[in-house]
């Protein structure tokens with residue numbers, strides 16, 4: 001059996017609480033005689049806790065581990081303790097930004113769907129059957145452009161080049177054709193009516209997808225009106241929403257309204273197209289997996305954070321980095337079975353603790369794998 005190495009970055013706030021549950025799921029898989037692979041963790045401080053321990057939000061050694069390990073599992077970083085002092089690349093969040101950059105995980109896959117057992121604020125008849133992926137370009141745009149920060153002036157350069165847009169467009173179309181979602185449709189969101197970087201985005205997305213993936217339906221939607229439509233006609237987005245780094249960041253948090261909480265949304269950033277079906281010789285696709293939510297300082301330390309976003313991020317790792325489709329599916333089914341049994345954390349209207357929900361998910365997983 002291959003043993004995959006996973007850089008484990010709990011981070012700050014609820015990060016370590018939820019990643020502990022995701023790591024326990026992977027440990028249980030490793031121990032199962034039916035598992036086709038095992039997982040070894042390489043734990044490191046990351047974000048605010050790394051500033052406290054090492055004086056920097058991510059050490060060079062941790063960045064090297066990120067390149068060396070087969071995949072990365074992260075909780076979340078940041079919190080009031082470090083706010084105001086250092087932000088952006090210098091703050092806790094800079095650890096995430098730099099690790100994404102050095103591993104070139106350009107494709108941030110953020111799936112969302114309606115959970116009938118959840119607490120969606122949207123009307124059931126509106127949101128039923130909604131299931132889509134927000135695919136966020138993750139290594140370019142305004143986040144990574146040259147910055148100027150002076151007391152009375154600041155700027156972030158928002159630019160894209162052809163190769164960056166082509167690769168994310170190919171990823172969007174490939175996901176639309178995969179069985180991750182039932183509809184072969186890509187909805188590209190931009191501000192081509194105003195921004196030059198959006199006009200090149202729209203032109204190259206159009207060129208790439210119509211030429212290379214004629215079976216995929218492609219529509220363009222301005223990102224501002226997309227937000228209203230995502231709430232009033234959510235199921236029209238069934239497919240893959242592709243957007244640049246800034247719009248993708250915002251649209252993927254908006255997608256949390258579908259299940260009604262950020263706590264259940266997973267994300268995975270890939271450096272290449274998803275791994276094909278697993279074989280013992282498969283070379284894993286480098287991936288950086290983290291829930292969409294942040295460090296939730298308002299509930300940190302209380303043991304009530306929802307671990308589902310982190311656990312489903314581990315499932316995305318199995319599917320997209322390692323091609324372990326059955327194992328990924330089993331984790332997703334175990335989460336659904338647990339919710340169906342009535343257990344929920346507070347954000348979903350229940351009173352279970354992080355640990356109770358995590359261990360119930362592992363019990364259900366035992367029945368499946």
Ligand code: NAD
Pocket residue numbers: 014018075076077078079080093096262263264290291292293294295296297298299304305306307309347
């Ligand atoms: P947040 O996602 O941390 O919290 C928003 C709201 O959602 C809060 O009310 C929180 O309690 C709730 N929530 C989030 N995750 C939850 C979970 N698993 N279970 C139950 N409730 C949950 O966003 P924020 O408050 O804007 O940011 C807090 C800090 O996190 C900031 O420092 C920000 O920079 C950082 N952040 C980090 C990441 C990351 O590292 N990937 C992502 C987003 C925000």
Ligand code: IPM
Pocket residue numbers: 093094096097249292
């Ligand atoms: C996310 C977060 C990060 C981002 C921050 C913490 C750097 O908001 O993963 O969505 O903006 O990419």
Ligand code: MN
Pocket residue numbers: 249250253
């Ligand atoms: Mn975000």
